[in-house]
Each structure stands twice: as C-alpha cells, then as structure tokens.
Amino acid sequence: MSGVRAQLATVWLGESSVLDLLLVTVLAGGHVLLEDVPGVGKTTLAKGLARVLGVAFNRVQFTSDLLPADVLGGSVYHPGDGRFEFVAGPIFTDLLLADEINRAPTRSQSAFLQAMEEGQVTADGVSHPLSPLFTVIATQNPIDFDSTNPLPEAQLDRFLIATRLGYPDAAAERSLLGEYRSAPPLVPVLDPAGLLRLREQSREVYLHPDLAHYVVALARATREDARVRLGISPRGAMHLAEAARARALLHGRSAVQAEDVRALLHPVWDHRLLPRQGREHDRRITAALLDDLTAGVPLPR
Template sequence: TTSERILAEIERVVVGKRDALELILLAILADGHVLIEDFPGLAKTLIARSFAQVLELEFKRIQFTPDLMPSDVTGSSIFNQQAGEFEFRPGPIFANLLLADEINRAPAKTQAALLEAMQERQVTADGRRHQLDPPFLVLATQNPLEYEGTYPLPEAQLDRFLIRLGVGYPDRDQEWRLVEDRLQRRTDEIQLQPVAARSRLLEMQRALEQVHVSASVGYYLVDLVTATRRSGRVQVGASPRGTLALMKLARGRAALQGRDFVIPEDVKAVAVPALSHRLSLRPELWVQKVRAEDVVRDCLDSVPAPAAEDSTAARR
C-alpha cells in the first residue's frame, strides 16, 4: 500500500522507530498536528524532513529561540515605496509541513502565533486574513520540561496537537545499524524518493471519512475520555477535542490495517498519544512522578471495551 511504501522509504534513514513513524503518519492522514517530545539528537528534525520529502510537501523550518518574534513566524507587512502601500511578506508558516523546532524554547507570545494557523488554517496580519494551502501540518519538537531553558507550552496550544509522542533512544543493534549505514553511505545526507504527491495525500485524507465507526465503538471512546475527567489524579481531563482526535486517529489506524471500520483495538492503540498531553494532573503527583500517560493507561484498564462483533455489526 501507499502507506507501507511511505514508511519503508523513511525507514531508510530513521532506523528502528516504526511505532513512532506510524503514529506520525496516522496524524498526517488525519490532517492533524504532531508534537514530538524528547531529548536532542534523537532524529526529531530528520523525521519531519523525511516525511516532507516522501510526500512532496513544501517544507519550512522555524528554529524557536527566546528572542523569536510572532511576526518571524507569520510574516509581516512591509511598506513598498514604489507602490506607495503596505504589502504582506509571508513568513515561514506558509508551507505544507512546518517544522517548529524546539517550540518550547520560545516565550508564550511567540508560541501563540501558531494557534490561529493550527486551528483555522489561516493567518491574520494587519486585519487581513491569509489562507494556508492544504495540507497544513505542524510537526513541532520540544525538549522535556526538565531540560534547561524551556518554557511550558500553553494548555490551549497543547490541545491543538493531535498527538504527542516520544522517539526514544535506539537499542544497541539499531544504533550500530545507524553507524553502519553512515559508513557505507560516506556522507551525512541521504535523498529520499517521493512516494506520494501532495494530491495523493489529500485523497488519502479524504478517504478516512469512509471508515465506519459503530455506535458501540463511539461510546467506548467517549467513555474513555470521560474517565480522564473523572480520575481523582486529574485536575482537568481531556476536552471534546480530545474525543474527536481519538476518533480520527482510530479511523486512521483502521485504514492503515486495511479495514474500513474501527475496532476497539484501534482506539486502544492510539489513546495514550492522543489524550495524555490534554490532561492536567494534580500538582502533588509531580513529586510522585505520576505521568499523564499512566492515567490514560489506567483509564484503558478500567473502561470495558465493546465486543469485536459489536464494532462490525453495523457493517453487515
């Protein structure tokens, strides 16, 4: 399938990260934004660039720094002396795939410059709206909050990311394969081959609307999200936007598995990356090192899943 070929091509440069790559592809197919949280040097930037190459997307990168201004992201109006009027100079946000690198190194004001674009797919400058060409996808990277010189992302912005995931360190064999490939290649750069054009990606995104979600599975994902709100360890649970994110990702996983209907396993597989960043835990749990991912897993354990036949009943 096209999805398999996309992943296989990216795995030429990103070794041993199949699960993370699948999740990112799911988010792209669901037309959602991705937040990758991990330490420096774990191929976060390489992953973003690789997806842009294989999907033939216009790629822009913004390195977020403490002195980055909102206009550096969105663009600004410059006075054209010859024409005698202001003209808008688009910023790097005008792309198909925007890499917001180390997004939590910039202060909240600049982070917020992404908000409108991420949700509305448009930029407002000097009272005028500028539409962003589809697809518009933000793949943001951030270092863990314990890392020096970082600013926490605002809750409103976190909620606009479809998923949050980590990449993690490679194991011993994977890291040796990384070294071995570099030795054989004799260069740092590797050019990936395009697998699907932008128009094909838009078709794949539209095709997800044909994936069926039965009422039993729908209620299951609603119950999961509700469980996050009722957890005694959570100050603020996942919003209805989280419910929709869970549905989109479950549809994407079903399609990736070759099905036109969602089963409970699809929901379970994407629940942690879809919901964990939307939870605000009670402050005292920070000392106990309880993570939002743990709370979502507890909800998965406590909420009964519908039987598989209930998921497919409406298809027969």
C-alpha cells in the same frame, strides 16, 4: 502508505511505532509534538517524511527572541507607491518543522498555535489561508532544560499526537557510523493530490456507534475522577476518533476496530491529561493514571 513507510524505515532506525504515529497524524490532518532530547533524529525524520510524501517543507528554529512575524509573516511598507504588501512567513508550507517550540516566548507560541488551529494567518484585517495539507511537526526539549517555556494545556490540546522518540538500540546506533551513511536518497512516493485523496478516505472510514460511545465514555471517565485536575476535552475525544480512523486506513481496513482506539489512547491523550498529584508534565504518572481510569470502561462487544 506501505511505500511511504518502507522509505522512511531506511532513514529512521528507532521504534517503528513512531513511523505509524507520524503517518496517522498526516492521514488525520493533525499535528504532532515530539518530546525528546536533542540529537535523536527529529529533524531527519521530518525532512524524510516531507520528501517521501512529495510535499513542501520548511523549518523554523524557535528561540527566545523569536517574534510572531518571524513565523507567520507580516506586512511590508513600500514607500515608493505608499502601499503595504503581505510577505508570507515560513508557516506557509505543507509540512513545517517547529524545532524546540518551548524555547520561544509565550507570545510567539500562542500566535503560532492559533494560526495552526485556524488554518490561516490574519494581517491588516486580511486572512491568508494556509496550505490544505498544512501539518506541524513540533519538537520540544524536556521541561527541565535551560531557557524553556512549557506549552500551556490549552495549546497542548491542539496537537493530535504527542510522543517520544527515544534512543536507538546499540545495533542501530552502530549502523549510524557505517552503512547508514551510504543509504540511497529518499524518493517521493506520493504527491499533494494523492495525500489529499488519502485524507478524504480516512474521513470516510466507518466508526461504529458503539465505538463512538466508548470513546465518549473514556473521555468522561477522565473528567469525573477526583485524581484529575484537567480531563480530556471534547476536542480530545474527536482527535481520538479521527486518529483511530486514520490507523484503520493505514492498516488497510474500512472500519475502526476497538484495537485502533486502545492503541492510540496514550499517544493522543497523555499530553492532555493533568493529574492533581505528581510532577506536572510527567508522562509516566499521566500514563499510569490513564490506564487506571480507562480500565473501568468496558470494551464494546
């Protein structure tokens, strides 16, 4: 994956940790939520990732009048022979950019995220499987922007990772006005078959029982504290283990280390934890609480 990362670094001028999180998501077979203001490179990054991975790419702009069928597809009636034919929607791709997902009505959000979780779309009683490589990069604006519908906690829990991109530094922003525009085009480094093999390798990365116990202890600590309204679900614990395996593979290791778990705590869990006090969906409050909760769980030796 070093070649993929090097290619992406030519079009992404922000924090390099963002690239690592995207690659962890892809290797683990999960989905990622990018929470940030417009114009910081979310679409460029998603298109670039699809290009270097050599996979198919689609984009859906979520709006207030978006219907589930606009994303999933639906049955079309042919009056000539009296039959219905399923017409696939843009969700039938390898990598899908769901842009501004929190601008869509809740019905469309729910239908989309259900298909995302189940890996299939059902129409007229017939199931249509999605691509085995299906990955969603969803973006959402800050919740105090106009015409936004925050994702419910149950739907947020389906995202493996949630992170913010942030603004580039001054030097990187200046390069956007000059030499960045003459950068060579991205070239594919992988293909679908190669990515599937890497995902299989990620699942085979060894997780020591002590580290598995550590992950469970961390999750249970978030559920048993009076300051927490909604703690980490079992799915959240599974996602952390899967992401840790992918990070170990990304760094060329065949076994998970404690640093993999610790490095991914906030990207994998911050969006799932709901404190009793403080502004809802404020990641700073959530991150501070998560640090306090997990500090009391000893690292395995």
